[in-house]
Amino acid sequence: MHLYLHIPFCRQACHYCDFHFSTNTSRKEEMVNAICREIAAQKDYLKGAELKTIYFGGGTPSLLNVAEFELIFDTIRSYHAIANDAEITLEANPEDLTPIYCEMIASKGINRLSIGIQSFQEKNLVLMNRNHQASDSTRAIQNAQKAGIANISIDLIYGIPDNSEADLTQDLEKATSLGVQHISAYSLTVEPKTVFGVQKKKGTFQEIPDSTMASAFMQVREYVESKGYEGYETSNFAKNSHYSIHNTSYWLQEPYLGIGPSAHSFNGHSRQWNVANNAKYITSGLALAEKEELSLADQYNEYLMVRLRTKWGIQLVYVRETLAQLGLDYPEKEFQDWVNKGYAQVTGENLILVGTGKLLADRLSSDIFVV
Numbered sequence: 001m002h003l004y005l006h007i008p009f010c011r012q013a014c015h016y017c018d019f020h021f022s023t024n025t026s027r028k029e030e031m032v033n034a035i036c037r038e039i040a041a042q043k044d045y046l047k048g049a050e051l052k053t054i055y056f057g058g059g060t061p062s063l064l065n066v067a068e069f070e071l072i073f074d075t076i077r078s079y080h081a082i083a084n085d086a087e088i089t090l091e092a093n094p095e096d097l098t099p100i101y102c103e104m105i106a107s108k109g110i111n112r113l114s115i116g117i118q119s120f121q122e123k124n125l126v127l128m129n130r131n132h133q134a135s136d137s138t139r140a141i142q143n144a145q146k147a148g149i150a151n152i153s154i155d156l157i158y159g160i161p162d163n164s165e166a167d168l169t170q171d172l173e174k175a176t177s178l179g180v181q182h183i184s185a186y187s188l189t190v191e192p193k194t195v196f197g198v199q200k201k202k203g204t205f206q207e208i209p210d211s212t213m214a215s216a217f218m219q220v221r222e223y224v225e226s227k228g229y230e231g232y233e234t235s236n237f238a239k240n241s242h243y244s245i246h247n248t249s250y251w252l253q254e255p256y257l258g259i260g261p262s263a264h265s266f267n268g269h270s271r272q273w274n275v276a277n278n279a280k281y282i283t284s285g286l287a288l289a290e291k292e293e294l295s296l297a298d299q300y301n302e303y304l305m306v307r308l309r310t311k312w313g314i315q316l317v318y319v320r321e322t323l324a325q326l327g328l329d330y331p332e333k334e335f336q337d338w339v340n341k342g343y344a345q346v347t348g349e350n351l352i353l354v355g356t357g358k359l360l361a362d363r364l365s366s367d368i369f370v371v
Helices: 025-041 066-079 099-107 122-127 134-146 165-177 195-202 210-226 245-251 278-283 296-307 316-325 332-340 355-367
Strands: 002-007 051-058 082-092 112-118 151-158 182-187 229-233 236-239 256-259 264-266 270-274 288-293 344-347 350-353
Touching: 002 025, 002 245, 025 066, 025 256, 025 278, 051 245, 066 099, 082 245, 099 134, 112 134, 134 151, 151 165, 151 210, 165 210, 182 210, 210 229, 210 236, 210 355, 229 245, 245 296, 296 316, 296 355, 332 344, 332 350, 332 355, 350 355
Parallel strands: 002 051, 002 256, 051 082, 082 112, 112 151, 151 182
Antiparallel strands: 182 236, 229 236, 256 264, 264 270, 270 288, 344 350
16 A cells, blocks of 8 residues: 655745745644644554555655654554555655755655756756756755665656757756666646746747647657666656656555645545645644545546556456446447557557557547546
8 A cells, every 4th residue: 555645845935835944844843743643543544554655745845854754754653564665755856955864864764766856957947946956956866876765766847948959858868877767757837827827828938839849758758768768657767667666556546545735545446635725734633625436437537547658558358348337338449540540559458558649648548538
């Protein structure tokens, strides 16, 4: 089973998080205590199963100090058994990963880092309003490696305005030269209430064309695969099978417990999520906002949506049997069309997207949703 902790701390005040670290230390303590209370309140959700992964994510969990880590881990161990080989991941910003901090988190059991690099170029970091400098990123990775944390993932952004193919190659060259085991590469997206969203509405920011974004995606995939990284999910690449065990559990629809404001949980047939407001989360006890039972059609659609993005693809037996239970026809013609167009191939009993089909995963899955 898997445990996800959403830690909503930020170094700066922002639209999404009212936990400004430098001025709200006492509120940070309140949040950590609330998280520990929820761990206790939700102790039966995973039915006593051993934890295979623990993931500290969300805002900026690398702002947790030694005492806060100790309190959270002590609480987890009070209610759950942790596997000896559990993957324990911390999302971190490069500027937080000093030598002392890396040694501290390694001593507390963190054995995997997911570092928000975004780019190794100053002009891109300024555009994306990042706090760190390019030199911080290299130093952070090296500090973690020296502290004994070998399993490192970094996030990169592609599709940045005014970037050339050579700019993207520069980022990819730097990323693959640092010995990291995992790279997550995401296209630059513009959300309505972000800085880019406001600028786009005013006409001062223009997203790159879809065709250029597609070319950048293929450039990323081809480059990192040439360096020995396997594209095991649309946006994720691993060396020597260092997959993110935690994220893979989502894609393979394994049960997980989410702790913290706005965190989601899934037990195979239902999904529940916590209140998003930080203040309400602290005072609400269990903090559960809503729960939904997933119908067979819901489960089927989610299966298509996440599995088509992975190297494992979809099991045709599952598709056939599920649609039969729903009284619906098997999409034989659609699947054959995908194969004919070079979007997919059938390997054994699995259908897997290949080539440009990987770019179209979301659209293709929606074409055969049950509605």
